[in-house]
Amino acid sequence: MLRLDINLLFTIINVLLMFIVVKVFLIRPVHKILDKRREEIGSKYAEADRITEEALTSKKEYEESIKNIEEEKERRFAEARNQANSEYDRMIEQARKESDRIIATAKKEAEEERQIRLKKANQEITDIVARATERIVTADQNDDMNKELYDRFLEQAK
Numbered sequence: 001m002l003r004l005d006i007n008l009l010f011t012i013i014n015v016l017l018m019f020i021v022v023k024v025f026l027i028r029p030v031h032k033i034l035d036k037r038r039e040e041i042g043s044k045y046a047e048a049d050r051i052t053e054e055a056l057t058s059k060k061e062y063e064e065s066i067k068n069i070e071e072e073k074e075r076r077f078a079e080a081r082n083q084a085n086s087e088y089d090r091m092i093e094q095a096r097k098e099s100d101r102i103i104a105t106a107k108k109e110a111e112e113e114r115q116i117r118l119k120k121a122n123q124e125i126t127d128i129v130a131r132a133t134e135r136i137v138t139a140d141q142n143d144d145m146n147k148e149l150y151d152r153f154l155e156q157a158k
Helices: 006-138 143-157
Strands: none
Touching: 006 143
16 A cells, blocks of 8 residues: 655655756756757758769869860861861962963973974975975976986975
8 A cells, every 4th residue: 555654755856856857967968969969960961962062063064164175176176177178279279270370381382392393394395495496497307307306305305
């Protein structure tokens, strides 16, 4: 049986006092430490999230920078290729003009040479005919002599 006496009352008071003392001196400091730990962990997670976001942003900027560099490289290659093609075309056109000029000069010189040779040939033929005519006029006219003069003329004409 349960007796209700003063000891029971003291026991209840002692238990309550112990509970308060334990709560005040043990549980509250432990809770404060745990709360601080939670805050530290939360701040570490927040810091980690911030660093992750910064890393992702940096990665995006890096990828965009690489993309821009690649585009710039392609643009410059295309520009250099176009410039080289235009320079090539210009050089080909210049060479073509020079070759046309050389060919025209060579044709003109060949035609002048041909004209000179024709004049010389005409002059020689004229000289031969003049000599032959002179011999015919000065010589006696007989058939044997005419034949001989004609043969000599042909030999000299060759």
